[in-house]
Structures are given as structure tokens and as C-alpha cells.
Amino acid sequence: MAILPIRTFGDPVLRMNTALVTDIDDGVRKLVADMIETMYDAPGVGLAATQIGVSRRVCVFDANDGNGAQVLINGRIVETDGELVYDEGCLSVPGYWWEITRPEFARARGLDLEGNEVEYSGTGLMGRVLQHELDHLDGTLLIERLEPAVRKQALRELRNQALGLVDLGE
Numbered sequence: 001m002a003i004l005p006i007r008t009f010g011d012p013v014l015r016m017n018t019a020l021v022t023d024i025d026d027g028v029r030k031l032v033a034d035m036i037e038t039m040y041d042a043p044g045v046g047l048a049a050t051q052i053g054v055s056r057r058v059c060v061f062d063a064n065d066g067n068g069a070q071v072l073i074n075g076r077i078v079e080t081d082g083e084l085v086y087d088e089g090c091l092s093v094p095g096y097w098w099e100i101t102r103p104e105f106a107r108a109r110g111l112d113l114e115g116n117e118v119e120y121s122g123t124g125l126m127g128r129v130l131q132h133e134l135d136h137l138d139g140t141l142l143i144e145r146l147e148p149a150v151r152k153q154a155l156r157e158l159r160n161q162a163l164g165l166v167d168l169g170e
């Protein structure tokens with residue numbers, strides 16, 4: 001297993017749509033093992049393959065429910081309900097937290113490492129992490145979930161940070 005560098009805002013791989021996994025082979029098993037180790041090392045509650053530069057539909061998460069690290073291959077959200085404002089951050093946008101509104105409940109389906117159909121669902125952290133990680137696999141960062149005015153300011157700060165500039169405001 002290996003701890004891999006996490007790609008951050010501005011890296012084009014984070015904007016890519018991902019390819020479905022057609023064969024759960026040794027390469028996929030190694031990818032998942034590395035992703036779990038990288039997630040815990042960060043530390044984070046979830047990690048999508050794009051965050052380590054791999055454009056495949058794989059994510060791992062630990063929703064702090066006592067079940068440890070879970071794997072979702074070819075995952076997709078199949079049901080959402082309600083609405084919840086939640087303080088949300090991302091390992092690919094380090095140092096930033098925003099209040100983000102998303103559905104409170106989410107249900108996701110996909111495959112486990114053995115290729116069996118699996119389903120995860122919940123509110124709170126589980127609902128949040130499923131939506132956040134599957135967003136990543138569609139090339140969507142949490143910034144896109146912000147209100148337009150907040151998003152504009154956030155993007156300005158992030159671009160300035162990437163360029164090494166200080167934001168003096170307007």
C-alpha cells in the first residue's frame with residue numbers, strides 16, 4: 001500500500017468525468033488499498049479516485065459509523081430527500097470550509113470489491129460523504145455547490161492562492 005499525493009484545486013483531473021470500472025482486477029484492488037491508506041493519512045472521511053489522479057469511478061469513505069472504510073465502485077446516487085446545511089470541506093481544497101446546502105438523505109448504489117451490488121444510505125455524515133464523493137467522480141467540486149455570490153468570492157480566493165497573490169478585495 002502507498003500514501004499518494006492528493007491533487008488540489010486547479011488540477012484538471014478533478015474536473016474530469018470518470019470511466020466505469022469494467023473489471024475488478026488487482027489494479028483496482030491496489031488502487032482501493034492505496035486510497036484507503038491515503039484517506040486515513042490525510043486524514044479525511046472520504047476520497048475519490050480523481051483526487052489521486054485516477055479517472056475511474058471508485059471512491060472510499062468512512063462515515064464514522066463503526067463500519068470502518070467502505071468501498072464504492074461505479075457508485076451513483078439513486079435517491080435523495082430533504083435539505084440540510086452542513087459545514088463541508090474537501091481534501092482537494094485544503095484549509096477551506098463552507099456551509100453547503102444539500103439533500104439531507106442520500107442513497108447510493110454500486111459494487112463492492114468482490115463485484116457484488118452494494119447500497120449505502122443515510123443522513124448526516126453518511127448522506128453528505130456519499131454526495132460529496134460521487135460529485136467528485138462527475139468532476140464536480142464542492143465549490144460548485146455554493147451560492148453564486150459565495151462561489152465567486154471563493155473562486156477568487158482560490159485562484160489568488162494558486163498564483164501566490166494576496167486578495168485585497170474590491
Ligand SMILES: [Zn+2]
Binds near residue numbers: 132136
Ligand atoms: Zn472532496
